[in-house]
Amino acid sequence: GESGYVASEGFPNLYPPNKECIWTITVPEGQTVSLSFRVFDLELHPSCRYDALEVFAGSGTSGQRLGRFCGTFRPAPLVAPGNQVTLRMTADEGTGGRGFLLWYSGRATSGTDTPSVPCPKQCRRTGTLQSNFCASDLVVTATVKSMVRGPGEGLTVTVSLIGAYKTGGLDLPSPPTDTPLKFYVPCRPCPLMKKGLNYLIMGQVDENRGPIIPSDSFVVQHRPSQDQILTNLSKRKCSSQPRQAAESQA
Template identity: 90%
Template structure:
């Protein structure tokens, strides 16, 4: 169908333990699938080791993985490259949460242009390290190796990773020796970065653009004491994210 709701088993009550559930969503040919999460409450783990919802492009779980999610923060909207996506939810034997409720819809293919982002006149970093840690699904430390213009009006920034604290569903090792990651920065110099400098980067992993550093992302020069703070934050449960106003 063109749109509808999908919910985990038992929703809005607790989902059952020791289960694997798979859904395949198909919208009309010529459209792409867009997923918008309305409720999300799965057992939290830094790498979603216990309970998780995975999203794959196409029919089945052998296609490109578009995301792997857990915790109580609603994931950012997911847009698949085609007219099918597959959801796989796994739960271990422990007690979980309410699960998820999402709205899927088909939308006309708009080509490969990079969406434009309104850029503020000044870079402003708001919130605390903890609040931004919870609001971001990708948290890493690393050294900027290159900054190249494009795609669109933004930059592609390649970072040599030294620490990984939240993966955003990417397959990143916890000890990322010789691992690089490319971020898309929609607004040049927002956040401000320099080649050769080491940073703490808090961003998002988006289905259509991959790792992204939005213009208000929490990006600061790296300090050694941040490692212990980030390790502690990764072990805590983030507070529930408030639902948007109707």
Template identity: 30%
Template sequence: MRGAGAWARLCLLLVAAAQHSGPQLSERPVFTCGGILTGESGFIGSEGFPGVYPPNSKCTWKITVPEGKVVVLNFRFIDLESDNLCRYDFVDVYNGHANGQRIGRFCGTFRPGALVSSSNKMMVQMISDANTAGNGFMAMFSAAEPNERGDQYCGGLLERPSGSFKTPNWPDRDYPAGVTCVWHIVAPKNQLIELKFEKFDVERDNYCRYDYVAVFNGGEINDAERIGKYCGDSPPAPIVSERNELLIQFLSDLSLTADGFIGHYKFRPKKLPTTTALPVTTTFLATTSLKPTVALCQQKCRRSGTLESNYCASNFVLAGTVITTIPRGGSLHATVSIINIYKEGNLAIQQAGKNMSAKVLVVCKQCPLLRRGLNYIIMGQVGEDGRGKIMPNSFIMMFKTKNQKLLDALKNKQC
């Protein structure tokens, strides 16, 4: 994006900006670091655009359109330092002006689709580190009626007890290229959110790199809170949130598209602990002065028995490669790419193309120890959320091809 062709495109963009905004912009607009913008439409750009943006900067633009309307932001050009996780130079877009939900974070040269706020306010923030690379960004904002966004836009805040969400153009035709949609579902504090996809068809890729749906616990796009990332033509397994907020992100790149999807959600109460369990817990805490999980994790870590003796006692049995491990508190959340599954039970299996994966929770993060990139045979129980639950005494061992024959024989075993 640094050649003569790129500069020509920049000039055309600036001319178009000047023409669109009327006679007051007959000269090339000057973009400064941040600002307060109001009205039906306007442009924002990185400081000094189209020149190289300065290092070590933090610029904030607060956009307000007329009351009762929503803000639509379209990036016309973006060229920031590229990084898979956008850790260095990036643009963040938020609902509202303060403490708002982040709609997305962008870097590199990929232009997202139209971004839509859930109110008449939006905040855009650009941060650069000591090393810069690129000409920054330029974007146009405009006001739109919230109930007249039609097929062009998608996303928004969902607070009703149940509802649906779908890709633009569903079900008449394929979703468009270059779209970013974010749905933020918020339930009352004492409730959870149950999510089901009725139909699902998103461009297939083994790693869901191009078009995908990502679902997060909470109200932000945060890899540590990601429940799953999905593509292909198989609907993801039903999802239940851990808390009262859930975020659904849909992104399509600028190439192939597909039918899209429609999903439904509903609120449901948190399950209260049974009355019989309460006295036991109270007694345990009083006598040990430790939480049950802490006491459990202080026990000696060792598996007992054999593959055969543990097979029937386990809800699920699989062979797989550990692809992600995220410590949270004293436990470990891991994603396992499935090599083979021998006993599925109620385990939630996610499919992306031909690749299948499952989420497992290692209650005591060091016991048993799962290392990323290694292959294991994993046997365990399944929680209400469909996630595998690995206790210190669960049967885990390294997977070798010589185990295959025995596991195939156990698969046909009647328990």
């Protein structure tokens, strides 16, 4: 197909041990495959020795390897040279993580293209404020102004910004006070938000749909005491991403 989601077995719960799973993605002729990771949580090892996701150009695992990934940091978006790409995920006998969720597309999709998303049965978030800060594209504090159903099965949440600590490449004024911003929430009602309340929102920026808040995003009610912590985090350098070490082994 031209676009869709691919998730590891069992997602969003833990993936099973002792497994090798292979997916081949094919988009129409004349297009290239673009991969954008939404969630990534595999057992970490400097060379991805235990659990790993490999991406190969073409059909099968004999083509050019585009990357080998593990850990909890989302790999950067990938674009394959042709209209096919193969994913191979391997897991050893040990305990792993939640696996991965990625969006593939063969062309730029419109803002109204919103396929169904594997949503968790219970809302939950993992990690600390600091770990989520580093893993997020966009970190803001804001007041929820409206919540409207759609497009698709999700929600469009309009907020009024209070502060911005990571912009995800968006052109936001500084300071961003009262600037309106729209988020797409694929899984209703995760995370739980209410109109009129202030929140600390850690989300992602999708190249096609703009700001999004995945179901496991770090979203909590905003307290003024968080502002200094966020300011300090914005000045620090996040530790090197495991994927960079993994790619050096590719």
